[in-house]
Every structure is written in structure tokens, then in C-alpha cells.
Amino acid sequence: MRKDTRSKVRRAVRLLASAMGIKLEQSHSQKGRWFEARCAKICRNLGYQVIDVSKKQERYDLLVNGHRVQCKTRKKQPAKNGFGVLLAKSSERRYLVSEVDFFVISYMKTCYVIPAKEISNKGGEINNWVLLSNKHHYINAWGQLEGERIEYEQQKKLF
Numbered sequence: 001m002r003k004d005t006r007s008k009v010r011r012a013v014r015l016l017a018s019a020m021g022i023k024l025e026q027s028h029s030q031k032g033r034w035f036e037a038r039c040a041k042i043c044r045n046l047g048y049q050v051i052d053v054s055k056k057q058e059r060y061d062l063l064v065n066g067h068r069v070q071c072k073t074r075k076k077q078p079a080k081n082g083f084g085v086l087l088a089k090s091s092e093r094r095y096l097v098s099e100v101d102f103f104v105i106s107y108m109k110t111c112y113v114i115p116a117k118e119i120s121n122k123g124g125e126i127n128n129w130v131l132l133s134n135k136h137h138y139i140n141a142w143g144q145l146e147g148e149r150i151e152y153e154q155q156k157k158l159f
Contacts, residue, residue, distance in 0.1 A: 036061045036071045039104050039111075046142055059099040064145045067101040074107050083107075084131040095126035102145065107132055113141040 036052070043050045043064045051063040060068040074085035085107055088094060097120045105112040112135055120126050 031073050032071070035073045035106050039069070039071045042111075042142065043145065046146075048145055059095060060101075064102075065147065067145050068099065069102045069104055069145070070095065070100045072103060072105045074105060083133050084129055086129055087126065088128050094128060096120075097124040097126065100126065103130075105130070105132070111140055112138045113144055114138045115144065 040050045040052060040062055043062070048065050049063075053060065053063055058068075060070045062069040062071065072085070072087060085105055087103065087105075095116070097116050100116045102116060103112075103114050103119070103126075105114065112132060114130070114135060116126055118138075119130050
């Protein structure tokens with residue numbers, strides 16, 4: 001079956017299931033796109049300038065006031081000292097601080113807005129495993145995205 005035919009069939013099945021009151025399980029990418037749209041809506045409601053770049057080959061999903069924001073949805077993963085999330089599979093390339101400014105993580109119906117530099121190592125790589133149980137101060141911390149992003153070279157000149 002051709003790709004466009006498959007998508008039409010899937011759409012028809014979803015519509016039929018919806019009309020019958022049956023809830024279908026969303027794929028991981030569908031949940032991700034829904035969460036990206038939700039983050040964009042929240043930021044726009046706060047008066048921030050938002051550009052969706054998720055369809056481009058970037059390591060982030062949204063530009064919010066110039067900040068590069070990567071949106072992630074994750075299930076609960078217990079850890080020895082609390083709970084956390086896995087940002088990327090071990091086989092995937094790690095995120096770098098030079099590529100992403102903030103992560104917005106949806107976890108157990110809670111949004112964490114975490115600066116990338118807060119969860120990176122000295123080499124600028126973002127840790128794949130993020131412990132959230134000690135990050136309560138980042139819950140719904142959308143205000144961090146308020147100011148304009150300053151380029152790294154401009155930051156060095158300020159200090």
C-alpha cells in the first residue's frame with residue numbers, strides 16, 4: 001500500500017474510532033507533536049514570540065524569544081535517589097549546549113522548563129539522564145524564556 005493511501009486509511013480509522021467513542025493510542029511522535037504545539041500555545045499566551053522549527057533539521061523544536069527550545073514528553077522512570085527522565089537513547093547523538101538553550105519536559109502532567117547549561121557536563125554535552133526530583137524550582141518556570149537570547153560571543157564581551 002502506498003504511503004499516502006496508508007495515511008488516509010489511518011485518518012479514516014481515527015475518525016471512525018472517535019465517532020464511536022473509542023480512544024486510540026497515540027504514537028510517540030504524535031504525542032511529541034501535540035506537546036510541541038501545547039508549549040508553543042503556552043508561550044504565545046504569555047506574549048512570547050514563537051517560531052516552530054520542528055519540521056527543519058534542527059536539534060530544537062521551537063524558537064521562543066530567540067531561545068532554542070527542545071520539547072520532550074517522558075514517562076516516569078524511577079531512580080535510586082528520586083525520579084528522572086531519559087532525554088535521548090544511548091544510540092542517539094547527545095544534545096550540546098551550543099545546539100539547545102532550554103528543555104521543556106512533560107513528565108507526569110507537569111512541565112519542567114530547564115536551562116540546558118544546568119544539565120550539561122563541562123564539555124558542553126547534555127546529560128542523557130536528567131534527575132527531576134531535585135528540580136522542583138523549574139516546574140512551570142516559563143519566565144526564563146522572557147528575555148532575548150544573547151549570543152555566546154556577545155555574552156563574553158559583557159563580562
